[in-house]
Amino acid sequence: MMASNFIDYVKINVRSGHGGSGSSHFRREKHVPKGGPDGGDGGRGGHVVLKGNSQHWTLLHLKYQKHIFAKDGKGGEGGRRSGLQGEDAIIEVPLGTIVKDPETGEVLAEVTKDGEEVILLKGGRGGLGNTNFKSSTNQAPHYAQPGERGEDMWVILELKVLADVGLVGFPNAGKSTLLSVLSAATPEIADYPFTTLTPNLGVVAYRNFKSFIMADIPGIIEGAAEGKGLGTRFLRHIERNSILLFLVPASVENIEEEYLILLNELKKYNPALLDKERILAVSKMDLVNSEEDKEKIIQQIPAGLPYVLISSVMQQGLVELKDLLWKTLQNAQPANISEESTQEELDSE
Numbered sequence: 504m505m506a507s508n509f510i511d512y513v514k515i516n517v518r519s520g521h522g523g524s525g526s527s528h529f530r531r532e533k534h535v536p537k538g539g540p541d542g543g544d545g546g547r548g549g550h551v552v553l554k555g556n557s558q559h560w561t562l563l564h565l566k567y568q569k570h571i572f573a574k575d576g577k578g579g580e581g582g583r584r585s586g587l588q589g590e591d592a593i594i595e596v597p598l599g600t601i602v603k604d605p606e607t608g609e610v611l612a613e614v615t616k617d618g619e620e621v622i623l624l625k626g627g628r629g630g631l632g633n634t635n636f637k638s639s640t641n642q643a644p645h646y647a648q649p650g651e652r653g654e655d656m657w658v659i660l661e662l663k664v665l666a667d668v669g670l671v672g673f674p675n676a677g678k679s680t681l682l683s684v685l686s687a688a689t690p691e692i693a694d695y696p697f698t699t700l701t702p703n704l705g706v707v708a709y710r711n712f713k714s715f716i717m718a719d720i721p722g723i724i725e726g727a728a729e730g731k732g733l734g735t736r737f738l739r740h741i742e743r744n745s746i747l748l749f750l751v752p753a754s755v756e757n758i759e760e761e762y763l764i765l766l767n768e769l770k771k772y773n774p775a776l777l778d779k780e781r782i783l784a785v786s787k788m789d790l791v792n793s794e795e796d797k798e799k800i801i802q803q804i805p806a807g808l809p810y811v812l813i814s815s816v817m818q819q820g821l822v823e824l825k826d827l828l829w830k831t832l833q834n835a836q837p838a839n840i841s842e843e844s845t846q847e848e849l850d851s852e
Contacts, residue, residue: 510563511662514605520548520573520589522627522650525635528581529643540643541583542633545650548626549573549589557617559597560704562662573624576650579632589626596660599743603659611658623658627651666704666718667832669744671765676750677786679703680815682719685825709829718744742773746780746831752787753812758803780831782809784824789814 523545530538551573571594577586601613602623612621630648637644670678686705703719720741741747747769751761762783769776783804791797797812804810811827813820 510561510566511664513562513565513660514657515565515568515660516570516655516657517551517592517594517624518570518572518655519551519592519624519626519653520575521653522546522548522629523576523578523586523589524649525630525632525647526579526581526584527633527645527647530581540633540637541581542647543579543582543584543586544632544635545579545629545648546576546586546588547629548576548650548653549591550622550626551592551624552594553600553602553612553614553621553623554593554595555598555600555614555617555619556595557598559595561597562600562660565594565596565660573626573653575653576626576629578650579629579647583632583634585632586629588629591626594623597662599663601661601663603661605657605659624654624656627653663743664704664718666744667715668707668717668746668748668828669741670717670719670750671741671747671769672750673761673765676752677815678719678750681750681784681786681813682717684815684818685821686717707825707828709825713829715829715832717748741769741776744779746782746828747776748828749781749783750786751783753785753791753800754787758783758785758800759805762805762808780834782811782827782831784820785810785812787814787816788812788819789817 525545526542528540528542530541532538551571571592573592574589576589579586596614598615598617599613602611603609604611612623614621628651630650633644633647636646670682672678682703682705685707705717705719706714707717708714749762749765751758751765755761766777766781785800785804788797791800800812801810809827809831811820811824813824815821
């Protein structure tokens with residue numbers, strides 16, 4: 504079996520550059536007998552900078568790059584010549600990446616926009632040359648400052664997929680099929696559980712050239728918050744979605760019971776997820792043979808919960824679903840509504 508290229512967790516060592524030393528130099532020229540101090544300042548050490556790149560979809564490019572160091576600044580020189588600044592270490596990351604302290608779990612930074620730059624570690628300041636220390640009482644200082652040392656630490660980079668709509672459902676609920684029908688995404692589809700082992704993104708086209716991004720989150724099972732099935736590995740990706748679209752197949756015995764189990768797993772993982780807008784889509788309606796059975800399904804839907812009855816295979820109810828999603832997105836806090844499109848193993852130490 505091929506290893507997955509979807510990497511959403513890496514631990515790396517980063518270090519900013521040391522500042523260059525200031526110069527303790529005196530001007531020495533044939534016709535300038537007392538030139539005085541003219542030592543230049545040292546250059547600043549390079550920063551470690553995170554930069555958002557919408558063309559990156561995973562942290563795969565950092566999986567085997569465990570140490571990232573910025574360059575040191577150069578020392579100052581005579582003639583008041585300052586040393587060169589150290590080159591910054593630019594770490595390009597996908598949108599939705601957060602940085603954590605592995606010891607405390609504190610979030611140090613996050614990148615959510617394309618081109619956004621965040622200084623993770625500042626480079627050490629360059630030392631001052633001896634020309635900065637001359638005065639009327641000290642006309643020939645023989646000392647200069649050393650450069651400040653850069654910072655060094657291990658950090659965890661964690662990716663939380665940015666999408667407007669997150670698909671939530673048990674394995675084989677039809678999430679991958681729905682995503683493949685609504686967008687150009689091509690997730691693996693089969694009739695056995697856990698065919699989706701990584702989040703898939705798709706851009707759903709809407710009217711007037713508008714679009715929104717939908718994410719197929721790998722199937723949740725009862726007890727996922729305690730580590731069963733795929734556990735909480737992919738639940739973090741739901742945190743960034745504006746809307747949660749619950750998908751429950753029409754073939755289950757009790758629609759409301761399935762929905763509440765899913766809702767309870769999200770609550771146990773992060774109670775704040777319950778504050779998000781929720782929509783229920785009852786899938787596989789092509790398996791329902793009569794109006795009587797259809798009415799029984801509708802009666803099982805929790806009161807007040809917006810819902811749509813759909814069949815991805817028969818293309819039924821999909822226009823109504825997109826209309827409801829778009830209308831809800833306009834009222835929700837948008838995560839990443841766009842007019843243009845973009846797509847996309849735990850590596851624990």
